[in-house]
Amino acid sequence: MTKADIVSEISKSTGIDKQTVLASVESFMEIVKGSLAKNENVYLRGFGSFIVKKRAQKTARNISKNTTIIIPEHNIPSFKPAKTFLNEVK
Template sequence: MRKADIITNIADKTGIPKVDILVTLETFFKEVKQTVFEGETVSIRGFGSFTTKKRAAKKGRNIKKNEVVHIPEHYIPTFKPAKEFMIALKSVKVKEGPTT
């Protein structure tokens, strides 16, 4: 499902114009990104938490040139689903299909 599909589904269920939903959704995404960039956690009860994890510096290898490459420490975004979300997901048969 793409963002456009989510906007259409919400508009169909609520009667709110798609433009208003788009603005709200984009603002939500910007707020989550900004909060996570600042190193804080965004917790949505019953859904999950957005946060960052620190990856330690390590040595990698460029196999084409057979060189050791230093990979500096960095942060990656993570999402941890809420317990209620995981319980609900386990009780539903998820339809599998193409992921693209």
């Protein structure tokens, strides 16, 4: 399912025009990205949580040059579904 499909489904079920729904969906995504960029988690009760995970520093190998490189610690976004969400999908 793409963003366009989601916008169409919401538009059909609510009767709101697609441009308004698209603006709302894009605004939601921007707010989530902005919060995660500030290391703030986003909790949606009954759906799940968008969280920031910290990856520790590690040593890796560049096979083509046969050298080791150090990958610094960094944050990555992650999604953790709620229990009701998991039960519905199962």
